[in-house]
Amino acid sequence: MKPEDMRFTKEHEWVAVNDDASEAAVGITDYAAGELGDIVYIELPKEGAHVRCMQPMGTIEAVKTVADLYSPLSGVVSAVNKNLENSPEIVNKSPFGDGWFVRIRIADAGELDRLMNYTAYRAMIGKE
Amino acid sequence: MAKTIFDRSKAGRRGYRFSPVPSGRPEGIPGEYLRTRPALLPEVGEAEVVRHYTALSVLNHHVDKDFYPLGSCTMKYNPKMNEDIAANPAFSGIHPEQDDEDVQGALEVMHTLEHKLSIICGMDAFSLQGVAGAHGEMLGMMLARRYFDERGEARSKVLVPDTAHGTNPASVHLAGFTAHTIKSGADGGVDLDVLRDALDGDTAVLMLTVPNTLGLFERRIIDIIDCAHRHGALCYMDGANLNALLGRARPGDMGFDIIHINLHKTFSTPHGGGGPGAGPVGVKRALAHLLPFPRVELDAGTYRLVDGVSTGVRSIHSFYGNFAICLRALAYLERVGGEGLARISAAANLNANYLAKAVSDLFPIPYGTRCMHEFVASGQDLKQACGVRTLDVAKRLLDFGIHAPTIYFPLVVPEALMVEPTETESKETLDRFVAVMKQIVAEAKENPGLLAGAPYSCPVRRLDEVSANRQPVVAAPLQ
Numbered sequence: 151m152k153p154e155d156m157r158f159t160k161e162h163e164w165v166a167v168n169d170d171a172s173e174a175a176v177g178i179t180d181y182a183a184g185e186l187g188d189i190v191y192i193e194l195p196k197e198g199a200h201v202r203c204m205q206p207m208g209t210i211e212a213v214k215t216v217a218d219l220y221s222p223l224s225g226v227v228s229a230v231n232k233n234l235e236n237s238p239e240i241v242n243k244s245p246f247g248d249g250w251f252v253r254i255r256i257a258d259a260g261e262l263d264r265l266m267n268y269t270a271y272r273a274m275i276g277k278e
Numbered sequence: 279m280a281k282t283i284f285d286r287s288k289a290g291r292r293g294y295r296f297s298p299v300p301s302g303r304p305e306g307i308p309g310e311y312l313r314t315r316p317a318l319l320p321e322v323g324e325a326e327v328v329r330h331y332t333a334l335s336v337l338n339h340h341v342d343k344d345f346y347p348l349g350s351c352t353m354k355y356n357p358k359m360n361e362d363i364a365a366n367p368a369f370s371g372i373h374p375e376q377d378d379e380d381v382q383g384a385l386e387v388m389h390t391l392e393h394k395l396s397i398i399c400g401m402d403a404f405s406l407q408g409v410a411g412a413h414g415e416m417l418g419m420m421l422a423r424r425y426f427d428e429r430g431e432a433r434s435k436v437l438v439p440d441t442a443h444g445t446n447p448a449s450v451h452l453a454g455f456t457a458h459t460i461k462s463g464a465d466g467g468v469d470l471d472v473l474r475d476a477l478d479g480d481t482a483v484l485m486l487t488v489p490n491t492l493g494l495f496e497r498r499i500i501d502i503i504d505c506a507h508r509h510g511a512l513c514y515m516d517g518a519n520l521n522a523l524l525g526r527a528r529p530g531d532m533g534f535d536i537i538h539i540n541l542h543k544t545f546s547t548p549h550g551g552g553g554p555g556a557g558p559v560g561v562k563r564a565l566a567h568l569l570p571f572p573r574v575e576l577d578a579g580t581y582r583l584v585d586g587v588s589t590g591v592r593s594i595h596s597f598y599g600n601f602a603i604c605l606r607a608l609a610y611l612e613r614v615g616g617e618g619l620a621r622i623s624a625a626a627n628l629n630a631n632y633l634a635k636a637v638s639d640l641f642p643i644p645y646g647t648r649c650m651h652e653f654v655a656s657g658q659d660l661k662q663a664c665g666v667r668t669l670d671v672a673k674r675l676l677d678f679g680i681h682a683p684t685i686y687f688p689l690v691v692p693e694a695l696m697v698e699p700t701e702t703e704s705k706e707t708l709d710r711f712v713a714v715m716k717q718i719v720a721e722a723k724e725n726p727g728l729l730a731g732a733p734y735s736c737p738v739r740r741l742d743e744v745s746a747n748r749q750p751v752v753a754a755p756l757q
Binding site: 185188190191211213214215217218238239 | 685687692744748
């Protein structure tokens with residue numbers, strides 16, 4: 151999915167929702183990856199874990215800092231990107247593609263309405 | 279790289295000749311512990327040993343060498359008198375297993391230090407057992423845990439602002455609580471509305487760093503603490519920045535129930551490179567019985583190191599902490615005296631404010647130039663103007679013989695440069711820092727590539743921090 155078709159949180163996560171709004175892929179934006187710099191370790195929730203909207207679900211460790219990873223939605227983790235375990239640099243190389251973090255089975259589709267569209271997100275980070 | 283002492287080794291070379299050791303097995307040592315081949319020791323003369331250590335002592339940066347404005351760490355100069363006193367054989371030659379009567383002086387040192395720290399902080403009792411700031415934090419959190427256990431309350435949350443010290447959430451976790459970050463307000467302090475929303479009957483502790491890592495005092499501290507107390511929560515102060523308050527304001531008077539302080543920051547004992555440090559913990563009367571044993575007590579004119587089993591927290595370290603560090607701190611306290619304490623905080627705050635004002639022309643200070651003992655400037659404008667990051671500025675500073683400030687912390691300031699000049703630096707040193715920063719900004723504009731390659735004059739050049747984090751090699755074979 152292209153960034154233009156994704157939705158975004160204030161915490162710089164992107165959300166790519168499937169057609170029937172039952173499941174969403176989650177990652178962090180190119181802006182967030184650039185600000186963090188070289189990512190060296192990512193701690194993700196386990197498959198089957200229950201996550202809650204805007205609650206921490208993992209951590210992203212970069213050379214200069216450690217940041218919480220917030221879940222943009224409530225639901226159950228249906229898939230985890232296992233490639234990030236040994237190659238976290240994928241996130242720096244391809245934040246919107248191969249660098250996805252988790253897929254979440256959406257519990258409350260209403261939460262999607264609170265997310266920003268691409269234009270609003272770009273405006274927030276001052277890139278528009 | 280410089281030669282190691284093993285590179286300098288020459289077979290048979292000796293500094294001193296000892297009389298021959300009698301042959302045969304030494305008495306009382308089991309065979310399995312005896313060497314089968316000689317120890318791997320460098321064979322060098324005395325001059326080579328002295329030159330080796332002298333060379334090593336200048337490879338690293340330290341406060342005895344030059345300015346060290348590492349924010350939050352209080353890298354001030356430590357008077358050598360503290361070292362002379364700690365090296366006195368009357369102190370350095372004793373052992374904690376000796377009879378109390380034999381070590382009255384050492385016990386009096388600890389008892390006196392506890393008492394003085396209680397007065398300085400406005401607390402009722404102190405334990406000197408913690409041997410690092412984070413160790414003190416852990417003890418503080420464990421005390422809170424036991425306090426609620428005793429009352430039969432199962433509270434799980436500890437609130438920590440985003441401008442607190444980075445170790446705070448880890449200590450919270452170790453004591454079995456869950457850390458909840460609360461976002462600071464626009465002025466950099468605790469936002470009372472955010473705090474009120476976060477507080478509930480499940481909140482065990484509000485954990486504040488005062489002044490916070492932005493170098494700002496919580497102006498509404500009385501309201502903040504009152505708010506937490508009304509929910510039955512305890513208030514914990516991370517006292518690592520106490521040099522800003524010394525002799526002027528006391529955490530106990532503000533309402534804090536538990537505090538840890540860092541003797542190795544505020545009270546001028548050496549630190550850096552992993553210690554040894556000391557993180558004494560002070561509490562109000564309601565928590566005093568929970569402190570760990572041993573405790574030093576004065577019993578009819580005789581000091582006693584009293585052992586026992588606390589109903590609160592069990593011992594967190596062997597014996598009673600890092601005695602020699604406590605001794606240095608007391609030596610420092612006795613020398614500066616009560617009025618001296620207020621002069622320390624005055625100089626710490628004045629130096630930081632002077633430097634903040636001077637640096638703000640080069641690096642904006644988002645939360646204002648009126649600070650306490652430290653301030654946080656932003657390299658965001660410079661990064662956007664010429665692509666030079668705060669990391670590059672920090673590395674370039676090393677070429678001028680100045681230690682870099684703390685960078686990229688706290689997270690609320692983008693491209694953060696956290697500067698703490700400390701009270702021991704002269705105006706000339708501060709002016710030199712400003713002049714160097716001016717030059718670095720000029721270099722960034724004219725030749726950004728120069729900064730990307732810095733440092734050039736250090737024993738090692740730019741380190742590969744990414745590989746160091748992704749594929750760390752933490753053990754190196756001796757040979």
